[in-house]
Structure formats: C-alpha cells, structure tokens
Amino acid sequence: MATVELNGVRKVYAGGVEAVKGVDIKIADKALCVLVGPSGCGKSTLLRMIAGLETISDGTVSIDGKVVNTIGPAERDIAMVFQNYALYPHMKVYDNMAYGLRNRGMKKPEIDERVKRAAETLELSALLDRRPRELSGGQRQRVAMGRAIVRNPKVFLFDEPLSNLDAKLRGQMRVEIKNLQRALGVTSVYVTHDQLEAMTLADQLVVMNGGLVEQIGAPLDIYEQPASTFVASFIGAPPMNLLGSEQGTKGASLTVGDLSGLGVTVPPGTTTLGVRPEDFRLDAPAAEGLRTELTVVAVEPVGAESFLHGTASDFRMVVRVPGRSSAQPGDRVPVWAERFKLHFFDRNGRRVQA
Amino acid sequence: MAEAQGQAKGAAVALGRREDGAMIGIPRRSRYIAHVALILGILIVAFPIYYTFVASTHSLQTILRPPLPLLPGREFFNNYYEALFGGVGRIGGVDVWTLLLNSTIVALGIAIGKIIISLLSAYAIVFFRFPLRMVFFWLIFITLMLPVEVRILPTYKVMVDLNLIDTYTGLIVPLIASATATLLFRQFFLTIPGELVEAARVDGAGPWRFFKDILLPLSRTNIAALFVILFIYGWTQYLWPLLVTNRNDMNTIVIALRKMISFADADTQWHLVMVTCMLAIVPPVLVVVLMQRWFVRGLVETEK
CATH class of the missing domain: 3.40.50.300 (P-loop containing nucleotide triphosphate hydrolases)
Incomplete structure (x- = not known):
C-alpha cells in the first residue's frame, strides 16, 4: 500500500x-x-x-x-x-x-x-x-x-x-x-x-x-551482529557483557581490565570484547574461545533460567544458566564461550569483524 | 433507583461520612459545636431575607409603625398583586415585568457575552502560536487590576458618542470583557493533554472543529459554574446601569428599587419596595438552584 x-x-x-x-x-x-x-x-x-x-x-x-x-x-x-x-x-x-x-x-x-x-x-x-x-x-x-x-x-x-x-x-x-x-x-x-x-x-x-x-x-x-557497543548493550536482556581493555567507548557501560587474561586472540584494533550472558557455557570447553573463572557475587533465579552475577579477571559479568543453579555467592565457576559467539568492538565502539 | 442509592452511599463515603451521620474521627461534642456554628451562620445570612419577606406581607401602616412583627402578615396577596399587576405608577411608570425583563436581558447578556469572549481569548492564547502572544496575555491579565469604576468616565464618554445611552448594548457591552474568566478557561485549557489536540489534528479537525467538538463539550461544567457567577454579577450591577440609563423603562430592577425609595420616609411605599426586593431575588436564586445539578455533575464526573 x-x-x-x-x-x-x-x-x-x-x-x-x-x-x-x-x-x-x-x-x-x-x-x-x-x-x-x-x-x-x-x-x-x-x-x-x-x-x-x-x-x-x-x-x-x-x-x-x-x-x-x-x-x-x-x-x-x-x-x-x-x-x-x-x-x-x-x-x-x-x-x-x-x-x-x-x-x-x-x-x-x-x-x-x-x-x-x-x-x-x-x-x-x-x-x-x-x-x-x-x-x-x-x-x-x-x-x-x-x-x-x-x-x-x-x-x-x-x-x-x-x-x-x-x-x-x-x-x-x-x-x-x-x-x-x-x-x-x-x-x-x-x-x-x-x-x-x-x-x-x-x-x-x-x-x-x-x-x-x-x-x-x-x-x-x-541481535547477532550488533554494529556498536550501544546496540549490543541495548538489545538483549540482560545486556551483553562488555569487557574493555581501555575507556573511550561511548554510550555503553563496560568494565575495564586486561583482555589477555581471557585466553582469546582478538582482531587488531579491538578494545572491547562482548559476550552475551546466554552464550556462556558451563560444560567442559570443547572449542577455541573465551575461558575464565567466574567468582559468583549474586544468583538470580528466574525460574526457567538463572543469572549468575560475578567477576572474572577484573571484569563484571552476568552469565545465564538454564534452569536452576546450585552456585552460591563466593563460588568459583569455570565458564567459557565459543569464539564465533564473541563480539569485538574498536575504541569508538564500532564493530570489528573477527 | 438502587443504583442512585448506591451512588448516594458512595458519595457519603467519599465525603468521609458514615451512614449514621457521624464524621469519622470527630467526637460527638465537637460535632454539635460545629452544627451550632453552622446554624448560627445560616441564621445571620438568612434573617435579613426573611425579614424582607415578612415586611412584604404587611401593610404600609404596619411597616411604618415600629416594631415590625417577626411573623408574616395578612397582606401577602394584596401586596404582591399590586406590585405585579396594579402599581404601574409606583415605580416610575414602569411595571415590574419590564424591570425584571431588563435585568434578565442584561444579566444574560453579560454572562453569555463574558463566557464567549473569554472562551475565545483563552483558546487563542493557549492553542495558537502567534507573535506577541504573551504580550496579549499580560494585557488581559493587567486589566484585572482595573475595575469598572476606574474606567467608568471614559467608558461613559464612549457610550455617549456612540449613542448607546438607554440601550441594552450600552448596558451590556462595556461589562463583557473579563480577565478572570479568561484566566479560568486558560488554566482549564492548559490541563487538556497535548495528545488530545494532536489526535484531533490527525482526525482532520481544524481549529474551529476542535473548539466546537472537543473543547466546548469538555468545558461545559466550567461554563455552567461561570454562568452562575456571572449571571449574579450582571444581575446585581448598580453603578453602570445607573449611569447609562435615563429612561425609566430601561432601568434594571436594582436601579428601580433605588428609585422607589424617596427621601421622605413617609412617601416611600415600603411594602411594595419589599415585594420588589423579593421579586428581584427570585431569578438569581432560580439560576443557582437549577444550575446546581450541573455543579454536582461536574464534581462527580471526572472526565479526563
């Protein structure tokens, strides 16, 4: 029409x-x-x-x-x-x-x-x-x-x-x-x-x-290919975890720390790494990707899923786990995410293709 | 019927009253004191009117010989008949009906004129963006500080020059401009959500249609309340009608009342003056009583 x-x-x-x-x-x-x-x-x-x-x-x-x-x-x-x-x-x-x-x-x-x-x-x-x-x-x-x-x-x-x-x-x-x-x-x-x-x-x-x-x-x-850190943090709930190696990204809250501790090789120019809470896995790592250990600070059971809030290698993170979680605050939980699920952003917050 | 009762009950609860009439949280004794105070207040307000009525039912001789009785006399029908149908000569050669008609025309003219003018000016000030909008608003606002008495001489001169002495136009038009009513409507219009204006624009309602189809119906309880106030304002006007009328048949009833009282007490037909007083009260009372339903409706319905 x-x-x-x-x-x-x-x-x-x-x-x-x-x-x-x-x-x-x-x-x-x-x-x-x-x-x-x-x-x-x-x-x-x-x-x-x-x-x-x-x-x-x-x-x-x-x-x-x-x-x-x-x-x-x-x-x-x-x-x-x-x-x-x-x-x-x-x-x-x-x-x-x-x-x-x-x-x-x-x-x-x-x-x-x-x-x-x-x-x-x-x-x-x-x-x-x-x-x-x-x-x-x-x-x-x-x-x-x-x-x-x-x-x-x-x-x-x-x-x-x-x-x-x-x-x-x-x-x-x-x-x-x-x-x-x-x-x-x-x-x-x-x-x-x-x-x-x-x-x-x-x-x-x-x-x-x-x-x-x-x-x-x-x-x-x-959702799958957010063009910027702003879009990444706005679309999806809870928002994507944004892990930055330096400040300077506009329009999104990110925690700054050392990316090298996460075991991922990032494309050149990347200052911020993005991982959706739902892309984290708790099983044994079976492929290349991000590997870290989450220190649980709080657990939010929603029913069908639970959210673990915590820190890993200086970064604040939220991890979604299906169903109920037995984790308690203070527990250390190893988590990983496959490399193709990761998002990379440059210092202006723009997406960098992996 | 049951619904009406339910509503009445709801209203009573809303007013903070229980069904047995006790006010919540107020002890019995202070309730009696409150009632005594209220009844006293009513007596003080109502007694002069009652006394006027009593005087209007006695013969002139009884009135002139003090003390005046506190109970109505036997001359009710005689006095009222004479005032309404007989005593043409008494009130400057004009019968009471003409005076009542004059007052009605003037009061209606002032009330309706004021409402129309102030609705339109408030509409312009609130909903249109034009140069010097705020200047005009403040000009209207400033006139609040100028009562009729201040501008009475120039206004009189204008009326004389326009040959409007002894006309209804001359009686009504100078009293029509109203800053108070304009402000009231302005405040009301400001509470109308912008979305409603925009919805009307999308629905293809131009400025006139919006005014007629949406603004007027929404303002009707405000208009009713203002009408009552302004009708009484117009009805009780004294100074301006006194100045602008020379002919007796253009007098309003308030002016005629004044003219009925001569300097020598014995010359004054006091019983007829009292009857005319009572007659002069009736129309404003009717307006208040009849419009009261609108007030209540306006208070109960919240249409926003």
Whole structure:
C-alpha cells in the first residue's frame, strides 16, 4: 500500500537543541518498522515528524513516493495511536472511532459499516455505547487502535502504545497488534523503549541513540551482529557483557581490565570484547574461545533460567544458566564461550569483524 | 433507583461520612459545636431575607409603625398583586415585568457575552502560536487590576458618542470583557493533554472543529459554574446601569428599587419596595438552584 522514506531528516528546536541529527530510513510496503532507543534519543520526534505533528527542519519525509513535508497530518493519510490513547473523553466509543471519518465528510452508512467492522475485529462491539472512562486500560487501547483502523490509512504510527498497560496485558496486546498489522497489511512505524517489544514486533528494527541511527536491520540480525557497543548493550536482556581493555567507548557501560587474561586472540584494533550472558557455557570447553573463572557475587533465579552475577579477571559479568543453579555467592565457576559467539568492538565502539 | 442509592452511599463515603451521620474521627461534642456554628451562620445570612419577606406581607401602616412583627402578615396577596399587576405608577411608570425583563436581558447578556469572549481569548492564547502572544496575555491579565469604576468616565464618554445611552448594548457591552474568566478557561485549557489536540489534528479537525467538538463539550461544567457567577454579577450591577440609563423603562430592577425609595420616609411605599426586593431575588436564586445539578455533575464526573 505504501512505503515510507526518510532522507537526511533533521529536527532542530527553536532553542537550538538538535533532537534528530540526520536520519535515513526506508520502510518497505506492509512492513512493521520499530524505532527503539533510550528516552531522549529522538525516536518520538521522528515519529511525530512522519505524522506531521512536528515541522521538519531539514531533509524529506515521503509517503508512497510523495514528499509530505508541507502537508498537514490530516492529509497525509496516516493514523496514529498515542501513548495515553488520547480518546475524546466526552464521546462514546462509536463516536471516537467515527469522528475522523465524519470530518472527512464520509456518508453515514459507510461510517457505520466501517466502525462496526473495526469494532468486530477488535471485539469492541458490546462497548460502542460506553464512554472512555468506563473502559479498562486494555479496552481503551483497543478503541485507540479502532480509531486508527477505521480510517484505512496508508501508514499506522504507534507512539509507545503499550507503555501504560500492565505486563500481562502488554504481552497480549503485543501479539494482537502484530497479528492485526499483518492481517491489514498496513505499513507501520512503531516507537518503543522496550527492547523486548522491539524484538518481537519488528520486521525492520531501527536502533537510535542521541538523534542518530545506530543500526537498521532485522531484529535477529541486530541481535547477532550488533554494529556498536550501544546496540549490543541495548538489545538483549540482560545486556551483553562488555569487557574493555581501555575507556573511550561511548554510550555503553563496560568494565575495564586486561583482555589477555581471557585466553582469546582478538582482531587488531579491538578494545572491547562482548559476550552475551546466554552464550556462556558451563560444560567442559570443547572449542577455541573465551575461558575464565567466574567468582559468583549474586544468583538470580528466574525460574526457567538463572543469572549468575560475578567477576572474572577484573571484569563484571552476568552469565545465564538454564534452569536452576546450585552456585552460591563466593563460588568459583569455570565458564567459557565459543569464539564465533564473541563480539569485538574498536575504541569508538564500532564493530570489528573477527 | 438502587443504583442512585448506591451512588448516594458512595458519595457519603467519599465525603468521609458514615451512614449514621457521624464524621469519622470527630467526637460527638465537637460535632454539635460545629452544627451550632453552622446554624448560627445560616441564621445571620438568612434573617435579613426573611425579614424582607415578612415586611412584604404587611401593610404600609404596619411597616411604618415600629416594631415590625417577626411573623408574616395578612397582606401577602394584596401586596404582591399590586406590585405585579396594579402599581404601574409606583415605580416610575414602569411595571415590574419590564424591570425584571431588563435585568434578565442584561444579566444574560453579560454572562453569555463574558463566557464567549473569554472562551475565545483563552483558546487563542493557549492553542495558537502567534507573535506577541504573551504580550496579549499580560494585557488581559493587567486589566484585572482595573475595575469598572476606574474606567467608568471614559467608558461613559464612549457610550455617549456612540449613542448607546438607554440601550441594552450600552448596558451590556462595556461589562463583557473579563480577565478572570479568561484566566479560568486558560488554566482549564492548559490541563487538556497535548495528545488530545494532536489526535484531533490527525482526525482532520481544524481549529474551529476542535473548539466546537472537543473543547466546548469538555468545558461545559466550567461554563455552567461561570454562568452562575456571572449571571449574579450582571444581575446585581448598580453603578453602570445607573449611569447609562435615563429612561425609566430601561432601568434594571436594582436601579428601580433605588428609585422607589424617596427621601421622605413617609412617601416611600415600603411594602411594595419589599415585594420588589423579593421579586428581584427570585431569578438569581432560580439560576443557582437549577444550575446546581450541573455543579454536582461536574464534581462527580471526572472526565479526563
């Protein structure tokens, strides 16, 4: 239905603050693109520029091949789901969904048909006569979605839509959003700071930091090949262990120590070594790789897995072990990781290919 | 019905009262003291009104011969009939109905005019970015410090030049500008989440539609509360109507009351003055009583 293209998009606020420092993203038709990053990284600003709620300081935003920089939000043929739902409190659910259609001068029977169909899709049919304050958080979220889908827009924009829901409902709505987006086949841009949401929803994942794109790609590619220490520490939970031989890496917490004690030969230029907690193994080393002994400081049993926090050769580390762990604080546990599971970064935090 | 009772019970609990009427955490004795104080307060406020009513049910002779009885007399129907339908000559040749109508038109005009003006100016100041926005805001704010009395001479001159003496326009328009109401609406508009404004923009609602479809319905309890206050403000205006009306048939009821009282005590038809007083109270009381339902609704419903 529509592609979305950002070319060199910048946002400079009146006070001189540069929130977005030149971003290029190409979103394919029917794809769900997730913008993820810490707060203040410019992801919401970027979304609002696509929506037309913020002016674009520089660069172009195109929807379906047409530059929309100067077009108002209502004419861009987009629909947006807001963080706090932004439902009209004095209108019934039906009118909340119908309002945008009425403003476009659509005929009553067609509005009725569309609203009823959307309500059915979202299981809201019984609630059409209620007002937003009589609904639960999940239901409000659905109404906000309904308001977006009745419009049948070219692009859906989601601004952290699940952040106000409790954890259980969030998981449920995440699946629903994904299914709905697939079924409707509408190109979508989704902003979140939750890396789990980002990983599970995205067809295309954009990791942002400080107004710049750190990496764009499929979620698992980013997980397996993070382009920088920032991405490495942001994607995955608990974050990747970053073991540095010197300071100077920006945007990620790393412990500094001597890499040579780990028994790994690192590619030239490497100052930081990354190992995911889940890539550590406790069995006997069977291949070339990192070998060390973890002094356990704390054990976090989560049920299906346990996390051992500790230190090894001056480095702080987290090691994931499946199931329960018999380790106690103070124990010394030998751990190893295969060499091809390791990540290498240079002093600027950029990935070095092994 | 059951639902209404449940709500009433909920309200009682919300107000910190138990069903037996005892206030939580307050001993019985101080509760009695509180009640005595409140009842005293009501008596002090209500007694002059009661006394006016009593006076309005006696003949002129009874009123002029002190002391005035504390109980209503037998002239109720006579007095009220004369004031409403007979005594045209008494109030400067104008009947009470005209005066009540004048007061109603002026009070409604002032209340509605003030609400419209302040809604629009608050809308402009909160939701639009235009040059000198804050200058305009402060200009409006500063007028709070200038009561009608301060600018009364220039305003009067303007009204004379525009030939607006003895017109409803002249009575209403100079009193319409309201910094207080503008500030009140501004504060309310500032609490409306930005997301709601943006959702409306995405839904294709222009400035006018947003105002009409979203802002006005959300402001309606505020509007109702302001209407009551401003209606009474307009109804009780004295100085300005006194200045700007010469003809008796343009008087408001408050001005007419003043004119009914002549310097010589014996010339004054006190019983009719008292009746007119009572009649002058009725419309504001009606407005308060009828609008009270809106107040309560505004307090119970939290729509945000």
